Amino acid sequence: MSYSEALVERVRSHLHHHDSYQEKKMFGGLAIMLNGNMCCGVVGEELMARVGPERYEACLKVPYVRQMDFTGKPLRGMVYIAAAGVDSEKQLAAWVELSETFALSLDPK
Template sequence: MAYSEALAGRIRDQLQHHDNYSERNMFGGLAMMLNGNMCCGVVGEELMARVGPDRYEACLKVPYVRQMDFTGKPLRGMVYIAAAGVDSEEQLSTWVELSETFALSLPPK
């Protein structure tokens, strides 16, 4: 599955300053990794955000956000945000920072 290179580039701009930043093809898209842990990514035209289990329910109440159900079963702690929900740099930054905070809270792999 193809993914939005434009969205991937916008995310890279926010994360590539980390020494421990890498990318991996996952979930039919592109995952951005910090310390070997998935942070966020792009699947099709959508942002995939790893928000963590504590923020999961609150995030699902935000417009343009839905469960990540890649396997047919919702993955608690991960959400998809439709393109309309990350149109502005402010919107994207909010989600990337939330994902970055969670990923950096995990032990390095």
């Protein structure tokens, strides 16, 4: 599966300053890693966000958000956000910051 290079560039602009920033092809798209932990990524035209189990249910109530079910069953703590949900820089920044905060709360790998 391909992924939106334009969306990847927008995500990079928010996270590239981290010394531990890495990109890995995963889930049919591109995942952004911080300290060895997945933070967020892009699959097709959608943002993939690792929001954590505590914020998962609340995030699913936000427009344009759906559960990440890459394996056929939901991956609790991870969501997809449709392109319309990250159309503005303010929307994208909020999701990236939420993912960044969760990823950095984990022990480095």
